[in-house]
Amino acid sequence: MIDAKIPAGDLADKWNNYKDSSKLINPANRKKLDIIVVGTGLAGSSCAATLAEQGYNVNSFCFQDSARRAHSVAAQGGVNAAKNYKNDGDSVYRMFYDTIKGGDFRSREANVYRLAECSLSLIDQAVAQGVPFAREYGGYLNNRSFGGVQVSRTFYARGQTGQQLMIGAYQALMRQVSAGKVKTYTRHEMLDLVLIDGKARGIIARNLETGEIERHVANAVVLATGGYGKVYYLSTLAMGCNSSAIWRAHKKGAFMSGVSWIQFHPTCLPQIGETQSKLTLMSESLRNDGRIWVPKKAGDERVPNDIPEEERDYYLERRYPTFGNLSPRDISSRAAKERIDAGCGVGPMKNAVCLDFSKAIREQGRDKIEEKYGNLFKMYDKINGVNAYKEPMLISPAAHFTMGGLWVDYDLMTTIPGLFALGEANFSDHGANRLGANSLLQSCVDGYFIAPYTIPNYLSRELKSEKVTTDHPAFIDAENNVREQLNRFLNLKGHLSADHFHKTLGKLLYDKCGLSRTRKSLEEAIVEIRSLKKSFDHELKITGDDGVNSELEKAGRVSDFLELGELMCHDALQREESCGAHFREEYQTPDGEAVRNDQDFCYVSAWEWKGEAVEPELHKEPLVFETVKLTVRSYK
Amino acid sequence: MKLYLKVWRQEHRDSKGGMISYEVDGISEHMSFLEMLDLLNERLIQKGERVIEFDHDCREGICGACGMMINGRAHGPLTGTTTCQLHMRSFKDGETVYIEPFRAAAFPVLRDLKIDRSAFDRIIQSGGYISASTGQAPESNSILISHEVTEAAFDAAACIGCGACVATCKNSSAALFTSAKISHLVLLPQGKLEAADRVIKMVGQMDAQGFGHCSNTEACEVECPQEISVLHIGRMNYEYNKALALRK
Ligand SMILES: Cc1cc2nc3c(=O)[nH]c(=O)nc-3n(C[C@H](O)[C@H](O)[C@H](O)COP(=O)(O)OP(=O)(O)OC[C@H]3O[C@@H](n4cnc5c(N)ncnc54)[C@H](O)[C@@H]3O)c2cc1C
Ligand code: FES
Numbered sequence: 001m002i003d004a005k006i007p008a009g010d011l012a013d014k015w016n017n018y019k020d021s022s023k024l025i026n027p028a029n030r031k032k033l034d035i036i037v038v039g040t041g042l043a044g045s046s047c048a049a050t051l052a053e054q055g056y057n058v059n060s061f062c063f064q065d066s067a068r069r070a071h072s073v074a075a076q077g078g079v080n081a082a083k084n085y086k087n088d089g090d091s092v093y094r095m096f097y098d099t100i101k102g103g104d105f106r107s108r109e110a111n112v113y114r115l116a117e118c119s120l121s122l123i124d125q126a127v128a129q130g131v132p133f134a135r136e137y138g139g140y141l142n143n144r145s146f147g148g149v150q151v152s153r154t155f156y157a158r159g160q161t162g163q164q165l166m167i168g169a170y171q172a173l174m175r176q177v178s179a180g181k182v183k184t185y186t187r188h189e190m191l192d193l194v195l196i197d198g199k200a201r202g203i204i205a206r207n208l209e210t211g212e213i214e215r216h217v218a219n220a221v222v223l224a225t226g227g228y229g230k231v232y233y234l235s236t237l238a239m240g241c242n243s244s245a246i247w248r249a250h251k252k253g254a255f256m257s258g259v260s261w262i263q264f265h266p267t268c269l270p271q272i273g274e275t276q277s278k279l280t281l282m283s284e285s286l287r288n289d290g291r292i293w294v295p296k297k298a299g300d301e302r303v304p305n306d307i308p309e310e311e312r313d314y315y316l317e318r319r320y321p322t323f324g325n326l327s328p329r330d331i332s333s334r335a336a337k338e339r340i341d342a343g344c345g346v347g348p349m350k351n352a353v354c355l356d357f358s359k360a361i362r363e364q365g366r367d368k369i370e371e372k373y374g375n376l377f378k379m380y381d382k383i384n385g386v387n388a389y390k391e392p393m394l395i396s397p398a399a400h401f402t403m404g405g406l407w408v409d410y411d412l413m414t415t416i417p418g419l420f421a422l423g424e425a426n427f428s429d430h431g432a433n434r435l436g437a438n439s440l441l442q443s444c445v446d447g448y449f450i451a452p453y454t455i456p457n458y459l460s461r462e463l464k465s466e467k468v469t470t471d472h473p474a475f476i477d478a479e480n481n482v483r484e485q486l487n488r489f490l491n492l493k494g495h496l497s498a499d500h501f502h503k504t505l506g507k508l509l510y511d512k513c514g515l516s517r518t519r520k521s522l523e524e525a526i527v528e529i530r531s532l533k534k535s536f537d538h539e540l541k542i543t544g545d546d547g548v549n550s551e552l553e554k555a556g557r558v559s560d561f562l563e564l565g566e567l568m569c570h571d572a573l574q575r576e577e578s579c580g581a582h583f584r585e586e587y588q589t590p591d592g593e594a595v596r597n598d599q600d601f602c603y604v605s606a607w608e609w610k611g612e613a614v615e616p617e618l619h620k621e622p623l624v625f626e627t628v629k630l631t632v633r634s635y636k
Numbered sequence: 637m638k639l640y641l642k643v644w645r646q647e648h649r650d651s652k653g654g655m656i657s658y659e660v661d662g663i664s665e666h667m668s669f670l671e672m673l674d675l676l677n678e679r680l681i682q683k684g685e686r687v688i689e690f691d692h693d694c695r696e697g698i699c700g701a702c703g704m705m706i707n708g709r710a711h712g713p714l715t716g717t718t719t720c721q722l723h724m725r726s727f728k729d730g731e732t733v734y735i736e737p738f739r740a741a742a743f744p745v746l747r748d749l750k751i752d753r754s755a756f757d758r759i760i761q762s763g764g765y766i767s768a769s770t771g772q773a774p775e776s777n778s779i780l781i782s783h784e785v786t787e788a789a790f791d792a793a794a795c796i797g798c799g800a801c802v803a804t805c806k807n808s809s810a811a812l813f814t815s816a817k818i819s820h821l822v823l824l825p826q827g828k829l830e831a832a833d834r835v836i837k838m839v840g841q842m843d844a845q846g847f848g849h850c851s852n853t854e855a856c857e858v859e860c861p862q863e864i865s866v867l868h869i870g871r872m873n874y875e876y877n878k879a880l881a882l883r884k
Pocket of ligand 2: 695
């Protein structure tokens, strides 16, 4: 059975106990140890910078042209911390509880408690780096609240919190580059993991500027490669977000967990045409002041402003009076889908709901709203050509955050010794549904405060391990496999682009393994994905050469998405319950609420790769709740 | 709608590039500029041709990857907008559109519209940070910063590092980019201690990378998608002169 290695002791003491008993490495020895960190988002940059500060040699990789452009830069709303600055009853325990409950009791108590505990230091760290969080006139930090909670614990920097935290972490990383402790490999894509004696000892990367295939060796490898929501093609993620790094590690033996738990964010711009490449997220913070509604009557053709108050259905306020417009994301998204499916959707494709600021503007004045969300209104105008101070915004749910990823233990180590996974790339902390503003937090604390303890703890045992070089046969093999795949892509004489397959897969997953799923839809999806993969293997067409070639890059990513998509369906199929973002239509109450089954499914699914088109093997990590009682999650 | 595109194609860093013409029809006004290029690329693949390489990622105007010159303007005809946020409703049916990479000696072309902007990273490496190692930070409310100062620092910190300021400047100066970082950090109490050292190093690095001097044309501010103000350049010059005057 897989062991999460949760330290002994009371919940509140576990992390301190761990730190007190973890092994240290003499500074003179740290210089002898090399660490590869793949990814320069909040998780990767913070981890690489911190390990370098401690004295290790770090090689940092990302596929963008600069570390600063990792996808974390796009996060808008904010980052949580249990500082209780508003004196509204917040505490580490309450944040822990909100997160466990928000995740529908499908995450580990110990990890979540540590997340809440470390949240306090993160804000301090970021402020010290110069992150300009919002401040009150007296100079103190300000907060707002996010979905699923009733306290104000979200710190924010206008609507660009991710950008500002990212710049802070990037600057910390650049400081270590100039100190000679980090070497950055930008425009490099990791294409395989190298194992020696069963341990992670390096990677194969493609230099996207020259096309060269490179071997990099280290004593430990960290994957901080972000989420895979782009598997749906239309999503809130950046175009480059992909699953390749974690998927290739999975094929080398690392287990994948909670793969089908994918959050659909309720406040995105709706799809308006077939050639669209992404769905833009409007920050969830808008729900603090915006009210969500649809026309009461199905098929109402009037423009929103012409629909009088009494003919509007404020469905979140109606169904969830306590949390109202601030209901958690899974619930808000499903409620929107329910109304859209019932024919009450608005907009040209009838696929949207209204997010209305007229009441807030009446009560607080336009200036106040502009100060809080001005950049979001501007963005809305740029994309749609509509002034949302005058008309409601049209929003719709879109694929967003992946709670699933590589299985990791309390050390954030995968089932492969020496391979760590941080941030959105791992499955931990969020359970079946992530609360808003907890992901920036997780990425940062994984990188600044957790991995810098757990990785050295692992490395202390590695000091005496045999020195390997990139001439080792394992490197040669891995490199050959990578070359072979790239050559195959370039030589296929098909007629369909990588995007064609990506879009087809995305639509299929959206319909059959999206906001809601059924046994039938999932079984169909598995068959269809397998046949799509077959067609990909024969009919793909890549033009260009093996130098700078974005089509070649896409092909590898789409190939991995096809395999991952199949695993998502297996994961959703075997979990015969509804929990968080995973809604199986067979398991719901008469009024459409999710029915969880703690008796049979209170575990983390951890999947082992068994080969292409072969059923993966399921391992289970039982979730043991020592501190909280499992309750039905109600936001009514 | 239908557009006539003239696109800069260049094989490698050292090869000679040139404008190639394409006709693209079936463009909807809702498409973003990059989606229009996707459409063209899809058609090039069908014809067996190499696609047009361009940088992009977030497609939300925040990562700073998607810069290109459109009809001679950085990020196209609108102000305060990145290329990914530019929509086709800004163009007219039948229009001819010129698309080129951001040009500057310090930004070599890699292929087509993709350029190498790593010089910006090297400017930040030279001192564009606050030296705060992890795990030693004081309680954040122990550093009081007024609302106005935070907002001003934020205005500077919002730079996305896209390079439009350099591309639009007749001297290819990186003064707006560098000064935004100087301003962001010097406005905050945490950043003041290293201010003198920082400004001297960053300005030196900016020159070493081959960016030109600022001659106060202020075109950078006009084309900056984040509307970063040229007043930061004034502040950078002030900080630089102060640092030189007080240097021991
Ligand atoms: C639009 C949007 C808004 C959001 N808003 C919020 C919010 O308000 N609050 C919140 O808490 N969370 C928010 N999130 C979620 C949050 O931003 C992400 O979960 C988090 O930033 C992930 O950080 P990360 O470091 O794990 O990964 P990322 O920032 O995605 O970084 C991934 C890194 O891995 C690299 N990489 C990937 N694959 C490879 C490879 N094969 N080889 C080399 N490098 C590779 C990339 O280059 C990149 O550097 C938002 C997400 C989106 C999409
Ligand atoms: S693609 Fe990120 S700013 Fe345009």
